[in-house]
Amino acid sequence: MFATTLGRALCLLLAGSALGLAVNAARPDGVRFTKFAPPNSCGAEAAPAGGGVPVAVLRPADVVALCNDADTLLADVRPPAEFAEGHVTGAIHLPCTSSGQAASAAVDRLAGRHTLIVYGDATDDAKVVADELGGRAGRTGRTDLRVIVIDGGFDAWNRAGLACSSGPCPECGAPRSGSAHK
Amino acid sequence: MTAALALLARLVVGALLVVAGALKLRAPVAFATEIANYQLFPAVAPYLGALLPVVELTIGLALIVGPRAWRRGAALGALALFATFTVAVASAYFRRINIDCGCFGTGGGPITALTLARNVGLMTAAALALRFDR
Numbered sequence: 001m002f003a004t005t006l007g008r009a010l011c012l013l014l015a016g017s018a019l020g021l022a023v024n025a026a027r028p029d030g031v032r033f034t035k036f037a038p039p040n041s042c043g044a045e046a047a048p049a050g051g052g053v054p055v056a057v058l059r060p061a062d063v064v065a066l067c068n069d070a071d072t073l074l075a076d077v078r079p080p081a082e083f084a085e086g087h088v089t090g091a092i093h094l095p096c097t098s099s100g101q102a103a104s105a106a107v108d109r110l111a112g113r114h115t116l117i118v119y120g121d122a123t124d125d126a127k128v129v130a131d132e133l134g135g136r137a138g139r140t141g142r143t144d145l146r147v148i149v150i151d152g153g154f155d156a157w158n159r160a161g162l163a164c165s166s167g168p169c170p171e172c173g174a175p176r177s178g179s180a181h182k
Numbered sequence: 183m184t185a186a187l188a189l190l191a192r193l194v195v196g197a198l199l200v201v202a203g204a205l206k207l208r209a210p211v212a213f214a215t216e217i218a219n220y221q222l223f224p225a226v227a228p229y230l231g232a233l234l235p236v237v238e239l240t241i242g243l244a245l246i247v248g249p250r251a252w253r254r255g256a257a258l259g260a261l262a263l264f265a266t267f268t269v270a271v272a273s274a275y276f277r278r279i280n281i282d283c284g285c286f287g288t289g290g291g292p293i294t295a296l297t298l299a300r301n302v303g304l305m306t307a308a309a310l311a312l313r314f315d316r
Contacts, residue, residue: 012255013241015240020232031228033229139292140292
């Protein structure tokens with residue numbers, strides 16, 4: 001008796017699967033198996049609209065004071081080579097190509113902190129990652145979080161002579177050699 | 183009494199599967215992304231995104247309008263589906279991954295203990311329908 005029920009359950013599951021494949025192949029907006037890209041730190045498809053923490057874009061001079069706050073997390077979204085060359089000490093590396101798991105880990109590190117500062121080569125590359133992280137944080141109820149993008153990116157920060165690794169910033173630590181650190 | 187309870191459980195589970203399947207079917211790529219967010223088997227996420235909505239519709243319709251013999255099979259299928267969903271949701275919950283549930287397509291809200299409890303409740307309802315449907 002149970003074997004018959006099990007057989008029918010399998011029949012329904014297999015029939016549904018076959019029908020699902022057929023429907024998916026027939027519709028223009030179906031999933032394309034070879035082109036499907038898993039979500040990453042930019043997560044444009046993963047993040048539902050709304051519910052996220054708003055992202056503010058601030059000039060380097062307006063951001064520098066926040067570097068003195070231990071409750072601030074810094075995220076560098078530039079490519080690995082640029083990050084290796086020099087970055088704000090204490091910044092986590094979270095380029096757009098990072099996995100969704102890395103983005104989740106970054107949000108977990110925001111527990112107990114009130115500010116996330118994201119910077120990239122420019123404003124836009126940091127903004128997409130900041131939007132994703134703000135969305136993920138908002139969905140966990142972190143509406144108190146402040147998410148900031150440095151306007152002009154790391155170059156603007158350096159040009160303004162505000163590399164926070166040179167200041168008394170506990171997040172930034174000791175200065176490093178190289179153009180990124182003053 | 184048990185027959186009435188089983189009928190109610192069958193109709194509720196069937197209707198819920200039909201609604202969930204229909205909602206997921208509206209945006210299969212977004213649903214596949216929700217599955218990938220669980221970080222369990224990301225390689226199969228696009229396939230599940232394509233299959234699961236129609237599987238849920240099939241099982242749900244069989245539960246509601248199918249002949250009794252097939253209803254029992256559908257109840258077992260629903261139980262298997264909910265058991266799988268519960269494992270996935272529990273995995274995300276205990277790993278503290280902050281993702282949307284994807285239970286009703288996109289924007290289904292974050293995974294909480296309530297999501298987990300709801301899935302366990304649905305498993306129980308499917309088991310009731312399997313055991314006592316007359």
